[in-house]
Amino acid sequence: MGAAGHTGRFVVAELRRRGITPIACGRGTDLDSALRAADAVINCAGPFAATAMPVIESAIGAGIPYLDVTAELEVVTDTFASYAGASIPIVPAAAFYGGLGDLLATAAMDDWPVADHLTIAYALSSWRPTPGTRATGKVSAQRRDGRRIAYTGHRMQFRPGDPPRTEWTFPAPVGTQPVIGEFTMADSATIPTHLDTPEISTYMTANAVDDLRAPDPSGPAAVDGRGRSAQTFLVEVVAQSQGVRRRAVASGQDIYAVTAPLVVEAATRILAGAGDAAGVASIGARFDAKDLLRSLSPEDLTPVFHASGPRSDS
């Protein structure tokens, strides 16, 4: 669903690259009949506040797994609340936001049953948002009445006022950058569904927030044969427990493009019988996080895991 959108096109190309025949669906598609002919559905049509529920209902009717790439944390929360007992596997936010941070947090915590604190720090070299991202930002802002959200004290809490500004020292080559705090994305909704931590701090590089908030932002421009933009990303997750830190980091090119191998890998694994339990579970909860991250092509993602200690232990 949403196959003609910017992200949908990356997903269709990734399916074809793996020898899987996509059934491209859009607004005019009779979804019930299309899904009856499919093995799984990947929903790329956002804002998902409008599309997640009808596509999930159609997937339940067809008896096939449902995955989406929503970045809307409220949609993730609603999906868990509404479909916990669903008869099909449902994977919300199997994407850059909501999926990658969840996998990295799962990998960083490893065998810890609980962490005192998780930090997710996103470094984007730039962020030229698609129309879908801009529309989604508006819908989410309306749902929150303009307020921010932070995961603290084991729950989502609204925050008034301006977000905190600080600096975060990312691994090389990104280094120390000005960041905006409480940049709470779908990862903060997926992670607490299966990892035990009272606090999730989030940071986004300030330049990317400035790009996103520009009055008339231009969309991503392709610079390679796959249609990826020049945008680079690095996501660092730090788990802390009793004074010990564990870190997991992933870097790559183009947050929209990397969403395709993440969601297609998840769908492929479910169809192969791994992580295919019925009901709602995030990508980090369903699969061996380190194995999934390592299974992606280095052209898509480079993950690095640090058991504990300072950055120089890498």
Ligand SMILES: NC(=O)c1ccc[n+]([C@@H]2O[C@H](COP(=O)([O-])OP(=O)(O)OC[C@H]3O[C@@H](n4cnc5c(N)ncnc54)[C@H](OP(=O)(O)O)[C@@H]3O)[C@@H](O)[C@H]2O)c1
């Ligand atoms: N979590 C993440 O990291 C991540 C990564 C990538 C994308 N996303 C999300 O994915 C969504 C799409 O992003 P994009 O970059 O692909 O945007 P896009 O290029 O603007 O494409 C949006 C697609 O969604 C379709 N769509 C929108 N509302 C619809 C509705 N009510 N019913 C049916 N189709 C609808 C559009 O169809 P029409 O052209 O017919 O309007 C279009 O195909 C956004 O919500 C974005 O936030 C999230």
